[in-house]
Amino acid sequence: MSTRITLSQAFQQGVREEMERDDAIFVLGTDMVERGGHFAQLRGIGSEFPGRVRDAPISEAAMVAAGVGAALNGLRPIVDLNFIDFALGAMDEIVNQAAKARFMWGRGVPMVIRGTAGIAFYAAQHNNSLEAGFAHTPGLLVVMPSTPADTKGLIKSALRCDDPVVFLMHKSLTGLRGEVPEGEHVVPLGEAAIRRAGDDVTVVAYGALVARAERVAERLATEGVAVEVIDLRTLFPLDLATIEASVRRTGRLVVASEAPRHGGIGGEIAAAIQESSFFYLDAPIQRVGALHTPISHSPPLIAAAIPSEEQLERAIRATLTPQEAVA
Amino acid sequence: MIDVSEAREPLPVSLDGLDGQDLVEWLATMQLIRDFEEALDPLCLSGRIPGGVHVAVGQEAVAVGAMRALEPGDVVTSSHRPHHHGLARGVEPNAMMAELFGRADGTGGGRCGTMHIAAMDRHYYGGNGIVGAGLGLALGAALAAQVRGSGQVALGFFGDGAVNIGRVWEAINMAAAWKLPLIAFCENNLYAVETPTASVTGGDSIVRRAEGFGLPAVQVDGQDAGAVHRVVREARERALAGEGPTFVEALTYRYQGHNTGQVTSYRTDAEVEEWKQLRDPLVRLRVALTASGLLDDDAYDALCARSRETVAAATAFADASPWPDLATADAGVTEIDPKLRGNP
Numbered sequence: 328m329s330t331r332i333t334l335s336q337a338f339q340q341g342v343r344e345e346m347e348r349d350d351a352i353f354v355l356g357t358d359m360v361e362r363g364g365h366f367a368q369l370r371g372i373g374s375e376f377p378g379r380v381r382d383a384p385i386s387e388a389a390m391v392a393a394g395v396g397a398a399l400n401g402l403r404p405i406v407d408l409n410f411i412d413f414a415l416g417a418m419d420e421i422v423n424q425a426a427k428a429r430f431m432w433g434r435g436v437p438m439v440i441r442g443t444a445g446i447a448f449y450a451a452q453h454n455n456s457l458e459a460g461f462a463h464t465p466g467l468l469v470v471m472p473s474t475p476a477d478t479k480g481l482i483k484s485a486l487r488c489d490d491p492v493v494f495l496m497h498k499s500l501t502g503l504r505g506e507v508p509e510g511e512h513v514v515p516l517g518e519a520a521i522r523r524a525g526d527d528v529t530v531v532a533y534g535a536l537v538a539r540a541e542r543v544a545e546r547l548a549t550e551g552v553a554v555e556v557i558d559l560r561t562l563f564p565l566d567l568a569t570i571e572a573s574v575r576r577t578g579r580l581v582v583a584s585e586a587p588r589h590g591g592i593g594g595e596i597a598a599a600i601q602e603s604s605f606f607y608l609d610a611p612i613q614r615v616g617a618l619h620t621p622i623s624h625s626p627p628l629i630a631a632a633i634p635s636e637e638q639l640e641r642a643i644r645a646t647l648t649p650q651e652a653v654a
Numbered sequence: 655m656i657d658v659s660e661a662r663e664p665l666p667v668s669l670d671g672l673d674g675q676d677l678v679e680w681l682a683t684m685q686l687i688r689d690f691e692e693a694l695d696p697l698c699l700s701g702r703i704p705g706g707v708h709v710a711v712g713q714e715a716v717a718v719g720a721m722r723a724l725e726p727g728d729v730v731t732s733s734h735r736p737h738h739h740g741l742a743r744g745v746e747p748n749a750m751m752a753e754l755f756g757r758a759d760g761t762g763g764g765r766c767g768t769m770h771i772a773a774m775d776r777h778y779y780g781g782n783g784i785v786g787a788g789l790g791l792a793l794g795a796a797l798a799a800q801v802r803g804s805g806q807v808a809l810g811f812f813g814d815g816a817v818n819i820g821r822v823w824e825a826i827n828m829a830a831a832w833k834l835p836l837i838a839f840c841e842n843n844l845y846a847v848e849t850p851t852a853s854v855t856g857g858d859s860i861v862r863r864a865e866g867f868g869l870p871a872v873q874v875d876g877q878d879a880g881a882v883h884r885v886v887r888e889a890r891e892r893a894l895a896g897e898g899p900t901f902v903e904a905l906t907y908r909y910q911g912h913n914t915g916q917v918t919s920y921r922t923d924a925e926v927e928e929w930k931q932l933r934d935p936l937v938r939l940r941v942a943l944t945a946s947g948l949l950d951d952d953a954y955d956a957l958c959a960r961s962r963e964t965v966a967a968a969t970a971f972a973d974a975s976p977w978p979d980l981a982t983a984d985a986g987v988t989e990i991d992p993k994l995r996g997n998p
Binding site: 344353355363373378379381383384386389390392393394395396398399400401402419420423424429430431432433434435465466467468488490516517520563564565626 | 692729731762765766770772774777779780782783784787789790791792793794795796797798799801802804806808820821825827828831832946986987988989990992
């Protein structure tokens with residue numbers, strides 16, 4: 328059985344089922360109880376679980392610190408920061424406290440830090456792509472689903488995980504609808520999904536770029552180019568095995584992200600794949616990413632900064648005709 | 655601050671209602687802390703302890719008085735100056751010393767060093783290298799205690815330097831708003847590293863600042879173990895009665911520099927001497943115990959000898975402990991082993 332619901336509703340369904348299953352799950356965040364958060368991501372949970380959802384002061388450091396201490400003392404908190412950008416006010420708590428407790432003290436911090444991420448409106452300070460930084464921090468797991476079903480399956484895994492999980496939900500996918508299995512539907516952390524099979528070029532993407540990559544693949548299929556689209560789903564640990572197997576088949580790789588290209592997840596994948604599979608490659612790996620700039624308010628300026636479908640298509644074509652490498 | 659202008663001998667301590675045998679144990683623990691920490695400087699300077707350490711020589715009554723007011727299930731977090739808290743909480747001297755040496759038998763197998771020694775089985779969530787951060791962990795432990803109805807109280811130590819970092823007040827505000835069973839314990843040794851705290855702190859009272867957050871705030875003589883014990887006990891009872899957090903400011907003093915081997919030119923020798931002569935927490939407790947017939951000189955000498963032996967044994971234990979297994983360098987960072995997923 329499955330129902331067609333939004334990504335937010337799928338998140339709620341996953342959280343609801345886990346809260347019914349496990350009394351230790353506790354939600355901490357601002358404007359959570361009535362509103363369900365700034366994206367209505369937890370709508371209804373506050374009234375369904377009285378006492379287990381708490382409205383916090385706008386004190387990100389205290390919220391995350393409270394999450395860490397509570398996790399060490401028997402709870403499994405979801406600290407919902409609304410926008411992941413607000414994590415910057417709690418960076419020490421995430422990097423120095425949450426991420427290091429298991430390493431230092433042998434006790435994990437079963438905490439989910441949820442934030443809405445990705446590029447949309449509200450300009451520079453609400454559109455940071457912080458995922459590579461989190462993934463670069465030993466001790467954190469990083470998740471960014473692209474479908475409602477995966478959102479449910481991954482939040483269930485995150486809530487069963489004994490380590491801190493940064494759970495990123497893309498702004499533009501908030502209302503995305505899709506079939507979501509009812510009941511026990513768990514997507515393991517650290518496993519990518521092949522969204523579309525193809526033997527000519529591998530495209531690796533995550534978040535909102537997955538759907539864009541699938542549309543490009545659809546178009547190219549009409550020209551006889553078979554693009555394989557891999558959705559990372561988990562950004563740490565990376566499922567390099569799935570990417571590697573695909574690239575060894577296709578011989579071509581494009582890595583796509585909405586984050587600035589420099590220092591991003593895509594660069595890490597490109598480096599790892601050339602290390603492991605250089606002699607399987609028929610063309611240079613292409614990276615598609617955002618310009619190295621904060622995000623603007625004006626829609627055309629946003630569009631100019633982040634990867635378009637056309638850009639993605641050019642990158643794929645560049646792997647087919649290597650001499651036309653794109654910058 | 656107590657006026658000592660007329661005093662010529664160690665100030666009295668307030669031990670009303672406390673058990674005599676308990677107090678002897680307190681003094682023994684304070685002596686152990688002092689001897690342990692005084693042994694560290696040469697071990698650092700000779701390289702047997704890698705790097706330096708922040709010692710709390712002079713602050714022993716704070717740790718022992720507070721810790722003895724708590725129950726075994728209560729949660730404690732500490733700061734970058736954590737040995738006295740750890741030892742008072744019951745961390746084994748051998749394991750602590752081995753940790754300082756970076757050896758396999760240390761509390762963290764050599765991962766932690768001075769600032770992260772913890773005893774999770776004793777609900778002691780360790781020292782913390784980041785000023786004010788330990789209080790945040792105590793805040794969360796107090797939240798969990800409230801949500802779970804576990805009957806625990808959480809006490810977070812921080813220094814006077816931490817009263818000027820925002821996170822401390824974020825935590826105190828949250829605890830006050832939610833009436834969490836938290837004791838926010840400021841160990842005011844007057845200097846934030848090498849800066850006189852008064853010179854960088856707005857207002858003239860830390861406890862009045864705390865009161866603005868809507869919780870009781872009390873200043874106590876941190877060199878009087880009995881006084882510290884009483885305020886923490888009262889704070890604990892308030893917390894368990896559902897009346898919320900308490901802010902405690904204990905006035906104390908560290909005799910040594912901020913870190914190993916550091917000079918203390920930012921304060922006068924006369925100031926240090928005054929604290930040692932009139933307020934030393936060990937001397938004051940010993941004088942009181944002797945006067946009340948609880949501890950004669952022989953018993954005191956035996957207590958000191960045991961302390962020295964414990965420290966010597968801990969040093970020998972650490973010396974003999976092997977280096978950690980290098981294969982564990984990146985083990986157990988997360989429960990999921992990322993290598994399983996093809997990472998190099």
